[in-house]
Amino acid sequence: MAANRGQFGSRLGFIFAAAGSAVGLGNIWGFPTQAASNGGAAFLLVYLILAFALAYPVLMAELILGRYTHGNSVAALSGIARGPVTKVIGTGTGLLGILVASMILSFYGIVAGWMLGYTLSYPLDVVGASSAADWLTGFTMPRNLILMGVFMLMTIAIIMGGVKEGIERWSSRLMPTLIITLIALAAYVLTLEGAMTGLRVYLIPDFSKIFSSQLILSALGSAFFSLSLGVGTMLVYGSYISDKEHLPSIGAQVALIDVGIAVLAGFLILPVMYVAAERGVEIFSASGALLSEDTLILTVLPELFATMGTVGVALATAFFSLMTIAALTSSISILEVPVAFIVERFDWSRKKAAVVAGGLIASMSGAIILDFENLFGAVIALSTRYGQPLLGLLLCVFVGWVWQRNTLLAELKKNDPHVAEGLFWRIWPVYVRFVCPVIIAIIFYRSLV
Ligand code: PFF
Numbered sequence: 001m002a003a004n005r006g007q008f009g010s011r012l013g014f015i016f017a018a019a020g021s022a023v024g025l026g027n028i029w030g031f032p033t034q035a036a037s038n039g040g041a042a043f044l045l046v047y048l049i050l051a052f053a054l055a056y057p058v059l060m061a062e063l064i065l066g067r068y069t070h071g072n073s074v075a076a077l078s079g080i081a082r083g084p085v086t087k088v089i090g091t092g093t094g095l096l097g098i099l100v101a102s103m104i105l106s107f108y109g110i111v112a113g114w115m116l117g118y119t120l121s122y123p124l125d126v127v128g129a130s131s132a133a134d135w136l137t138g139f140t141m142p143r144n145l146i147l148m149g150v151f152m153l154m155t156i157a158i159i160m161g162g163v164k165e166g167i168e169r170w171s172s173r174l175m176p177t178l179i180i181t182l183i184a185l186a187a188y189v190l191t192l193e194g195a196m197t198g199l200r201v202y203l204i205p206d207f208s209k210i211f212s213s214q215l216i217l218s219a220l221g222s223a224f225f226s227l228s229l230g231v232g233t234m235l236v237y238g239s240y241i242s243d244k245e246h247l248p249s250i251g252a253q254v255a256l257i258d259v260g261i262a263v264l265a266g267f268l269i270l271p272v273m274y275v276a277a278e279r280g281v282e283i284f285s286a287s288g289a290l291l292s293e294d295t296l297i298l299t300v301l302p303e304l305f306a307t308m309g310t311v312g313v314a315l316a317t318a319f320f321s322l323m324t325i326a327a328l329t330s331s332i333s334i335l336e337v338p339v340a341f342i343v344e345r346f347d348w349s350r351k352k353a354a355v356v357a358g359g360l361i362a363s364m365s366g367a368i369i370l371d372f373e374n375l376f377g378a379v380i381a382l383s384t385r386y387g388q389p390l391l392g393l394l395l396c397v398f399v400g401w402v403w404q405r406n407t408l409l410a411e412l413k414k415n416d417p418h419v420a421e422g423l424f425w426r427i428w429p430v431y432v433r434f435v436c437p438v439i440i441a442i443i444f445y446r447s448l449v
Contacts, residue, residue, distance in 0.1 A: 005070060005344075006163025007240050013168040014245070015253055018237050020171040020329025021228045022258035023178070025111060028326060031222060031262040032269035033292035036201050038219075039209030044266075046210050047219045048259060054439055055223040056255045057431040058392055059234055061399040063251050066238025068411040072340035073097050073232030076239065077395075080403045090402075093394045094232065098338050100387035101231040102357075105334040106364035107379050109155070112327035113147030114298070119320035122305075122313045137302075144369045149362060151324075155331045156358035159339055160351045163240045167332055174325045181322045182261065185315065186268040194278030195271035202270040217446050220439070225384055227258055230391035233333045236340045246415045248424045269296070276304035297323070335361070385447045393440040400433035 008014040035043045069076035074094030081087035117136035125133040135143055158166045189195055209215065228234055241247070273290065277283045281303045283291055291300055301319065305312035335358055342353040368375040399408070408429070412419045419425050 005240070007242060008168050009164050010168075011245055011250060013164070013172055014237070014241055015250060015257070016175040017167050017171040017329075017333070018234065018250075018254040019257040019261075020175050021233050021237065021333030022226060022254060022330075023175075023261045024226075024228075024326050024330030025108070025115075025323065026222065026226045027258070027262040028265045028269065028323060029293055029297060031226070032202070032266040033273075033290050033296060034218070034222065035266055036270050036273075037290050037292070038215050039206040040201060041203050041205035042207045042210040043215070043219065044263065045205070046216060047223060047262075050216070050220050051223045051227070051255060051259050054220060054431075054436060055227045055229060056251065057428055057436055058224070058229050058396060059227050059255060060248060060251045060428060061395055061432050061436075062229065062232070062234035063238035063241070063247050064408065064411055065395075065399055065403070066235040067241050067243070067245075067247060068407070070239050072239070072344050073235050073337060074341050075344060076235055077398060080398065080407075082402060082404070086398075086402050089394075090398060093391065093398065094341070096387075096394075097230065097232040097391050098341055100383050100391060101233065101334050101337040102361050102364065103379050103383035103387065104231065105155075105331055105361050106368060107376060107383070108327065108331055108334065109152050109362065109365045110144060110148050110369060110376070112324060112331060113144065113149075113151045115320055115323040115327055116151055117143065117147045118298075118302070119317060119324050122317045122320070126313055141369060144372075145366060148365045148369065151327070151331070152358055152362040152365070154328060155335050156354050158328070158332045159335045159354040159358070162350060167336065170332070171329050174329050178322055178325045178329075179261070181318050181325075182264055182268060185318055185322070186264065186271070188315070189268055189271045189275060192271070192275045192278075194274040194276075196274075197277075198271035198274030199267070201274070202266050213446075217443050220443055221385070221389070221447075224388055224392060226262065227255065228330065228333060230388040230395065231334070232337045232391075236336050237333065239340070243414050247412065248416075248419075248428075272304065273300060276300055276307075279304065279307045281307070386444070389440050389444045389447065393437055393444060396432050396436040396440065400429065400437070405429070 008017065035047070065076050065080065069079045071079060072094075074091055077090035077094040078087050079090075081090045121133040121136040124130075124136070136147070158170045160166065161169065190199070224230065238247075241250075273283045273296070281300055283300055285291055285295075302316070305316040308315065335354065338357040339350065339353045342348050342357060343350050368379060409420060409425070412425065416422070
């Protein structure tokens with residue numbers, strides 16, 4: 001099996017790919033406004049602590065397990081089992097991860113399709129094709145289906161190329177573009193009237209808001225979604241890392257980039273909202289909260305861009321391209337989870353597996369679009385509120401309790417012979433055994449009641 005497996009060609013290539021998976025719609029769509037409505041810099045602080053104290057250990061669990069087994073998520077989890085019962089649980093957890101990953105991609109592909117539509121609509125409007133532009137941004141069933149289909153085809157095409165020629169090549173092209181666009185947009189927006197008010201809302205800490213347990217739980221939930229944890233994406237990417245790499249440090253770099261981009265997105269989104277307010281655009285909901293998520297991206301921002309003439313067209317095109325890129329580097333990582341499993345388990349060619357798995361997931365998206373009202377929110381809640389924390393919990397139990405400590409240590413020693421003496425090894429196993437499962441169980445319980 002190992003002979004025809006792909007491998008990342010360089011450390012940087014892996015970091016771009018894994019950070020590309022982590023940095024997605026979640027970072028730009030949700031994080032900044034969540035921070036603004038929940039104590040600004042105080043929320044940021046809680047988010048940073050949780051990301052490094054809880055999400056990072058789970059990320060490491062996935063990367064180490066993937067690298068050790070050099071196999072897909074089902075093979076990895078059943079491979080470390082010590083008896084028939086844990087083997088069945090391991091296989092079940094891997095398969096559940098594939099199901100949840102497919103559900104995440106089925107709604108992600110729809111939203112990414114909208115981003116693609118908005119990206120194309122602005123230049124089309126400039127060249128006079130305004131009815132095409134209107135079609136691309138109007139909420140209709142054919143438009144939702146076609147744009148989702150196009151986005152899924154892009155995802156499938158990259159995955160068909162393989163680990164190095166597909167995932168690594170495209171992540172290494174797209175991630176620098178994303179980072180440069182984000183910095184350029186934020187720098188420009190900060191020069192506009194109203195931007196400083198937004199910056200104050202974002203950066204002045206209000207510590208009275210951070211001690212609510214609801215807030216801490218939601219910050220943890222976003223940290224998990226944001227780092228793509230639980231469903232096996234990071235495990236599968238980890239399985240393509242060379243044995244020469246020092247995992248704890250490259251895992252830390254991925255987490256830092258993800259958090260860094262979320263923080264950077266705050267420097268764009270909050271100022272942009274207050275620039276919009278300055279120009280008469282409504283940025284608060286009836287209850288007085290800042291508008292967020294779909295209303296923010298699909299209503300507030302287009303209204304703002306419309307007040308800016310030609311500059312608005314350029315900004316809008318750059319912004320929605322940024323969103324599309326962020327979505328694409330995440331969607332490929334999700335599709336890789338079922339594809340790696342099918343290729344290795346059934347010995348299919350990668351191309352065939354990508355087309356079949358991608359096609360099946362696209363038909364799930366199609367079903368959601370046909371019954372949007374009932375299915376869209378339900379699939380998001382089921383996969384991200386319940387699925388991801390539950391899988392994260394199972395993963396920690398597996399790595400912390402089922403996997404033999406000596407094998408785990410041997411894996412880490414491959415490129416750091418002194419790992420057992422370092423801080424990482426002293427803290428991390430305790431975290432994965434006790435702290436992470438307990439905290440995730442609390443989140444899970446809270447999301448049920
Ligand atoms: N991390 C992505 C985001 O922040 O948008 C979403 C995501 C990707 C979730 C991959 C889960 C996953 F497996």
